[in-house]
Amino acid sequence: MARRVFLHIGAPKTGSTYVQNVLWNNVEALSNAGILLPGKFSAHDEAMADLRGLTWHATPTWSWDRLAAKTAAWPGDVVITNEGLGAATPAQAARAVRSLQPAEVHIIVAARDLWRTFPSMWQQSIRARGVWSFEDFIGAVERGKFDDFWEHHTANRMLRRWGDLVPAEQRHLITVPGPGSPQDTLWRRFAGVIGIPPGLCDLAVSAGANTSLGAAEVEVLRRVNRALGDRYPHRAPYQRVVQRHLVDAVLKQRTNEVRFGVGPERAEWVLDLAEQQIKELDEYPCDIVGDLAELRPVDVKPVPTPDQLHRDQVLDAAIETIIGMIGHAEQLNLLLPQPRQSPLERLRRRAARKVKRGLKKVKPPQGLQLW
Template sequence: MARRVFLHVGTAKSGTSFLQDLWWQHRDELRERGLLLPGGRRRDHFAAAAVVKGMTAVVETLRERERDAWSRLVEDTSAWPGDALITNEHFSDSPPDAAAAALADLAGAADEVHVVVTARDLGRVLPSAWQQRVKMGARQPYRRFLATVRRGEGDQKFWRYQDVAAVLGRWSAGLPGPRAHLVVVPPSGAPRDELWLRTSAVLGLDVTGLDTAARRPNDSLGLVEAELLRRINERVPRPRRTPALTRHVKGTFVPEALSGSADRESFVLPARHHGWVGERSEALVADLRASAYDVVGDLDELLPAAPRSGRTPDDATDDELLTAARVVMTRLGLTEAATLDAALAAIGDDLLARFGAQRGTSAQ
């Protein structure tokens, strides 16, 4: 039986990929230092999260062994005498009953169950979350996404992943307060490894001598590239957006064809949205100050920075988009198009020819 098991449940866009890259990169060294990442590979944790929270569309695409991922992670944890870590941001929006069942499973595998939530200020999360949705196939323009989030419209997938207080509430039910940990993502300009060090402190882990250099390329897109991808998404019929196509776009098309096709101009949260973002952030910080959670970092770092001037993806011009699209087409071996409309059609058709199908699951 494990001594302690830590379940890192997100939130999304809070440095989770950075942390997971390092945890898996140093998996053997961490095991020698007493921390086990159960399972055979990083995807096992994703599959486990999909099973726990009931991501039906994803579970249907998993191989039979992957559908047993959660139970295998629990078994591996139970057989380990030290500490264990399970991590995937898709755990964060699990229904309350699914979270309770998962915590009960872990309670049978370790003497202590701990939940870890990483959180980043909302002003930085919003642009990043929109970009991630676009990589998954979303068509919604940036301005409309922000308006929808502000009004609380639709299924509000955003808030299911980003309502930090609600995520902590679901995943800490029945746990002593000190075993629910909130790690605050440091502000822009902080040392690159600060989040790694803060999270390691929660895990009680000595990370002396472990390299924190990124092994994966930064696939963050500038505003022109992100808007170009959104417009390409509009050319892909929803029934033909298969899981294979989404994986190809995220894993190959973005880093190899799209990234670097235009200057990497970061985009901002428009000034008109800073009021409500600030109010919501202040309310969150007040709630967290009154809680019994173990907080690592300064809660004031969850407050958004002052507005800064700049453009958004909605400001990208057709000329800028066509120039970037021609770079993408050259990389794909396609004939150069004379107009933006023709370029979008050609790139969309190429993606469908490679990975589209007449029937599939839409990734929105």
Template sequence: MVDRVLLHLGLPKTATSYLQTIVWSNREALARAGVTVPGSERRDHLWSSRTIREDPHQRHKPPRQRSAWDRVRAELAAAPGTGLVSHEFLAAASQEQAARAVASLAPAEVHLVVTAREPLGLFTASWQESLKNGSTTPMADYGRTESADPRATWDWRTLDLRLVLQRWAPSVPPERVHVLVLDPGADRDDVWRRFAGLLGVDPDVCDLSGSFANASMGVAEAETLRRVNGRLEGFSRAFDKGVYLRSFLADERLATRGGERFWPEEDQVADCVRRGEESVAYLRQQGFDVSGRLEDLLVPADRDVRRRPASVSDAEVAEVAVALVAWMLHDVRELRSELAGLRREDAPGRVPAPPAPAASPVGARRLRRGLGALRRRLRRG
């Protein structure tokens, strides 16, 4: 059994994807340094979080998903050193679920790791993330609740640092609760270096070249995506959301336009200010291991003036949509040309031509994987 397990709980939109990309792309290097990242793929930690949170939909999933948490624990039981389980949806677990998860990892010493940032930027980023997952909720209506349901992953249940810690922290001694406060002025790799310190490894054992930060959309672009989501049918699968909504449409086509940054409504801003103050006051009373400045968890008083999504006009949405149509026509033509070339390559007696260079941005990894699967089907068929 590993000597200790680090459970990285989130919060969502606090460099979690960035850290997880580093971890999963450097599993062998981490293993050589004494850190086990259990599971055969990144989704095993997502599926484990669903089991921990007792998501009733999990019982209807394929056996591989249902057994993920058992397989993760079995791998940790068979390994030495340190183990790491990381998924931001763990933040939604109830206090009872958290306690059971920690107990199920005995006799390993469990540590909790929570990455955190000031609530206003977090709230704004989380609304964008909800759009990338197909939501149609206007920002003015977003985050108005603190859900009692552990399946709720996109409201204050997972976004409020104090609420998450109050559910998880009773399961371990306070010195085993580690809060990594994001430094808004630091280099991007700062959070990785501090995270690696908790793992007990030299941060330079990992190659960071494949890591990337999630892209943000401008206000008109975000509102356009929200309206597009309302017209989509048949895009409810996780693959469709990840490949087409998130990577292709949001990250590659909308975020790359730039656009104006934005804030939520005034009362939502005030709510963010309150939650930041309450989290800082709570942390000052606990014996947690805090890395970073508590002041960085407060909403800045001198924040800049920004628009609100409700102010976006139909004309602005139309301008973004027209640009999208023009861009996507080029995409369709390029894809048809590529598929035609693949069919010619498969013709009897034809010498295959070298593959054409990718014309899409770096964020197209998932789309290219999908195209790779399509090419294999064409060659078989």
């Protein structure tokens, strides 16, 4: 039976990709230290989708019950990590915690300042087949028409939904450090909660961070999604095709130099929301790792929104994307195994070359017409 189970449930866009890369690239070292990551990355994603009743995977092989059984069979500590877990309903969260008991269940939630969260969250929605504009997204949140943002993508509500199921000392809120902090700060905070000894994990192998796209590039992707319609209805096939061949291979490789954000006209609104968020989290009984002050935006700059791009900027990015995909296709073609010629085909080609060489050596008599 597992001793302790750490459920890292989100929130999305809080450095979870970085943390997960470190964990999954150090599975053996962690296992030797008595800390298990059951299955593999896809197992946690499929189990999360099963728990929430989502049809994100065409042919899933892992259920939540299978992941829980794998957890129960381990005698030490276990880490389950997927930022989609935070969006579970109260009933789904309760089922998950019950299935892992009598082990000591810990809930880990990360929080990031809203000034950075809003554009990151919208971009993530576009990279998950979304089609709405940034203005539609942020306007819906501002008018109170998109409550799912608060339910599914911020620490406040998901911490209460999951945290209320365990004692206060087993609830952990990790704040994401601000820009300019050492890259390993977030990992050190996360590892400290679980009890992973310093130096156990190789942080150099954590490549593959979730690189942000520039304004023009994400707008190109949004329009591609709109044109795709209902093709690739499941998340896994979409990621396998669009994410791999368009986003990872081409869009992420561009300079992405035109950054975007909330826009100066909404700065005061975001700052007020941040103060409300800090107050709520400060009043909630839990272990705070980091500093709630890090949730207060400090780098509020007047950057444009993607909707303010000139059409030529989007067109130029689209053309460069096509050129990039041509190069990507050429690279893939070079990796394909070349078809082997049959012995008969090789003889035919050899004979044809000999005939061709022979014809070059034969010069027609002077004045003789061959046509």
